[in-house]
Amino acid sequence: xxxxxxxxxxxxxxxxxxxxxxxxxxxxxxxxxxxxxxxxxxxxxxxxxxxxxxxxxxxxxxxxxxxxxxxxxxxxxxxxxxxxxxxxxxxxxxxxxxxxxxxxxxxxxxxxxxxxxxxxxxxxxxxxxxxxxxxxxxxx
Amino acid sequence: xxxxxxxxxxxxxxxxxxxxxxxxxxxxxxxxxxxxxxxxxxxxxxxxxxxxxxxxxxxxxxxxxxxxxxxxxxxxxxxx
Numbered sequence: 001x002x003x004x005x006x007x008x009x010x011x012x013x014x015x016x017x018x019x020x021x022x023x024x025x026x027x028x029x030x031x032x033x034x035x036x037x038x039x040x041x042x043x044x045x046x047x048x049x050x051x052x053x054x055x056x057x058x059x060x061x062x063x064x065x066x067x068x069x070x071x072x073x074x075x076x077x078x079x080x081x082x083x084x085x086x087x088x089x090x091x092x093x094x095x096x097x098x099x100x101x102x103x104x105x106x107x108x109x110x111x112x113x114x115x116x117x118x119x120x121x122x123x124x125x126x127x128x129x130x131x132x133x134x135x136x137x138x139x140x
Numbered sequence: 141x142x143x144x145x146x147x148x149x150x151x152x153x154x155x156x157x158x159x160x161x162x163x164x165x166x167x168x169x170x171x172x173x174x175x176x177x178x179x180x181x182x183x184x185x186x187x188x189x190x191x192x193x194x195x196x197x198x199x200x201x202x203x204x205x206x207x208x209x210x211x212x213x214x215x216x217x218x219x220x
Contacts, residue, residue: 054214060197082220114220124148
């Protein structure tokens with residue numbers, strides 16, 4: 001059985017799809033993390049975010065995270081979906097869902113997955129402001 | 141020796157392209173490759189840091205490059 005769903009897409013992410021993938025009668029809970037595009041960075045108004053990826057490697061790294069989470073937290077299934085391309089304020093760049101027999105495992109798996117994704121998965125965002133644009137985390 | 145070199149994120153802007161075919165006249169480690177890259181493209185010094193991936197896997201400085209490897213320059217990631 002496939003216990004991981006990994007996706008990078010330029011289409012709108014689908015929360016229902018991530019939910020349906022992990023849902024199972026054996027589970028007592030499903031946890032979801034939904035990332036959303038915030039309208040400011042350090043007091044500066046963000047107009048939109050542009051996500052670019054090294055797609056084949058990003059998919060591999062997301063798969064690794066999912067497999068580690070399965071082993072580490074005793075979860076049943078996990079979905080990690082990430083968007084690419086231009087996103088507007090309020091749009092969803094990332095959805096992570098995890099199902100487990102007991103809720104604690106699901107919470108921990110989601111937190112682990114988003115924290116690790118932000119450290120290891122080759123995806124970059126460029127913040128667009130009304131007066132320019134900046135690659136996030138790029139400069140000292 | 142032919143190395144397909146990929147640039148992402150801010151490095152695409154710094155180098156001005158996302159893909160270069162680099163010819164090396166002898167085998168070298170990632171550490172040597174990084175020195176060569178910095179010497180050829182000093183604008184990369186504007187980066188906070190960067191990682192290297194060889195054939196879609198993160199690689200440490202001691203890895204030795206082979207002919208036709210794909211090397212990716214990975215600036216600090218910011219997904220999520």
